[in-house]
Amino acid sequence: MKRYEQLAQDIADMIKTGVLAVGERVPSVRHASKTYRVSPSTVYQAYYLLENRGMIRSRPRSGYFVCSQPQQAVPRSKSSPHTLKFTDVDVSELVFSVLGSLRDPDIVPLGSAFPNPTLFPMSRLARSLANATRTMDLHSVVAHLPEGNQDLRRHLVQRYAIANVQVPLEEVVITDGALEALNLCLQAIAKPGDLIAIETPAFYASLQALERLQLKAIEIPVDPHDGIDLQVLAKALKKHPIKACWFMTTFQNPMGATLSDDKKRELVSLLTRHQVPLIEDDVYNELYYGRQQPKPAKAFDSEGYVMHCSSFSKSLAPGYRVGWVAAGRFSRQVERLKLMTTLSASIPAQLAVADYLQYGGYDRHLRKLRHTLEVQQNQMRTAIDHYFPKDTRVTRPEGGYFLWLELPENVDSLELFNMALQEEISIAPGPIFSATRTFRNCIRLNYGNPWDARIERAMKTLGKLASSF
Template identity: 50%
Template sequence: MKRYEALAADVAASIESGTLKPGDKLPSVRALRASRKASPATVFEAYALLEARGLIESRPRSGYYVARPARAMPAEPLPHPAPDGEPRTVQVADMIYGILQAAASHEVVPLGSAFPSPFLFPLQRLGRALAASATRMDPWSTVESLTPGHLELRRQIALRYLLDGVRADPDDIIVTNGAMEALNLSLAATCKPGDAVIVESPCFYACLQALERFGLRAVEVATDPRTGIDLDAMEAAIQRHKPSAAWVMTNFQNPLGSSMDEGKKRALVELVTRHRLPLIEDDVYGELYFGDRRPAATKAFDTEGWVLHCSSFSKTLAPGYRVGWVSAGRFTRAVAQQKLAASLATAVPVQMALARYLARGGYERHLRALRATMRTQRDRYAEAIGLAFPGGTRVSRPGGGYFLWVELPQGADAMALGRKAMDAGISLAPGPMFSPSGGFAHCVRINGGHPMTPRIEEALQLIGRSAAV
């Protein structure tokens, strides 16, 4: 047994015996380090292991506490009726912009936000890495790191792929200004105005914004709240509409939280390869898994280069740094040309800072703690919604990420509920934001990426009362 496992076992025994009770604060890292003569890393590893088991929970800027017993959870959402599958011109930008602008203030309770709490990330360590990189930057790196990105960062990203069983060449990776640029460049490299693109139903609203921007038509394909996009329906849509690309989130889909198993991912890659259809894989939440190992990306099964795998560090390590990437397979040159025309390059100092941080270790330890926190918050939010919302409400239980898809009783008006919430200083993401056809009118997406506080509990109770009216 490793030292951190032994320490975790001792704390777990104290919880099971009743010596430590639900809600009790655990010894600080400093106190436990002194009493057990252990390194800070050992204590953090032990606490992360206990969090992953659901025995304790972390509260940012407060410490670690014994977790409360889990309450009965609300039922999970049912599959929605299949969309009609007709290609649609997308017109959602005004609605989405208005909702997001109203929620931009940090004074607003961020239940509709797309971002987790910034206090969950090692911003001070990243800041030191940024300062060191900027002062030691080779002037030639401003030229050498242009369109494809800083070589050392691309090498570190390739190593992350290798850990997940994916062979990736740094030369096939293009660093971008966040995952959104990676996804937009992938669309631009594979589609032309007027083309059809397969999307999930519901899908991430930024996907719809991108389609509208490029003058593309959306073909909605039914997506199960647990298992992801319906492959039979997708193949029928491919045969009928001859789309130029498909945009899919296979891990912890936003907004549903659904994930495909490995067999279904293999089948998806076989499907797009057979039809020679570019698959734009949005995988920004893949590292935020709650199980024993990272779920595979479809890129792991791509032998002919039809998958354009897009991700970023914004949701896992460095919010605000806006560093993402795409491993574009056979479309690498086309994506690089689009990058050159769109923004030329991504800021070199932040790329160097992230490469420095990744090379020095600590990322995995940070991710373990972050995953444990997100898992605890998922359960606390689901419990709170189950208590506060009207009977018949269903809540997703994703295996990773930080979004909860909430299906209100039929007849509820999510858009009206969002307006009432905003009047009270609370943001929500109504279901119609996630559909080019305006569907999911009785659903909302709730961001569980912020630690549960009395203010958030009160906000959920207010929304629940409004939804019951």
């Protein structure tokens, strides 16, 4: 550890232990230089580091002051604006170990991000695949590089139109799943060192993308009912050079929160005012249990600042890797990045989905799928009620297939993850959803598996383990 890092650490410890209180002035550079016997430039470096970590803040002509520190995030309480931090993201190792646990078919996959493939019309899709490739136009192999199959893109624009979202055909680029779409969007607008606003808790792939592209995160708290805190966001936009936001506006992973239409409109207008693009991850949109499909923020975007990303992986065709983006004013950049990085999505998969959308009965399948997921949510909530510690709190999302649990304070979800794995159960521990490794007593559970005795048993075991802390 370098000298200034050591110094920063010492001061951070003082802050954490309350030796330096919130709002208190940090020793002046001159004073610190004397006290710690280091050069003034070392002190500056240390203070700069602490500032970057959001622990202290400079006030012009007054020096540095201790910021209020983030509270342990709690599902129903909103974190306050002062808790914002810029964070170098480094969460991958943890995520990989969780994902690794899902490869073994003997493990009960409650930690999985994927719904069970038996929920999807795989054999009907295979028929579409066979039909479509039999009659495949050979020229199409190069004609639609990189934006993707014309029919598929037309179907998407039609589905947007039905949902009352006007998207021109030229804006739509087919991608290798939504994950590629999101990554391309991020690359199109940010370069190393840039600051990106994400949710906390956030989908871990967004954390990994930031890590990979050497971007910095500013975490905006999510309320399980209302979604991200727009006031915190508004303040952050004023104060910091935020380059883009990456948010899930509907059935947010992992919390399940959905922004109301009004809030979505407000979000878009706020970002448009600041000319900050929104990368909207909307992969669960079709999995709503209510009467109406939630609108994406994209529906309120008149200036083209919303890059709407989604896929068929969660609603129709897992493993086919067919996603898309409608990237507004950034479409050309995204299209070019697609061409440069993976050229085009797999053509047979695109043709199969296009054929299925035309003839397969997508909406009938979706109605069935939504009903199934809603029933399974209730089964899992009931099991939590039976088997888990009394003061466990759990979300009740109106779509998707994740529950977010806040376990009693003393439960360490990383430890719980290891204990559960011994029992051949996988869970998603809270810290993988945060750049700052918070949510230590939280877990995400997947109810996208048909309820059966094996799952019931796993929930019972898990509840017992959680009670053992």
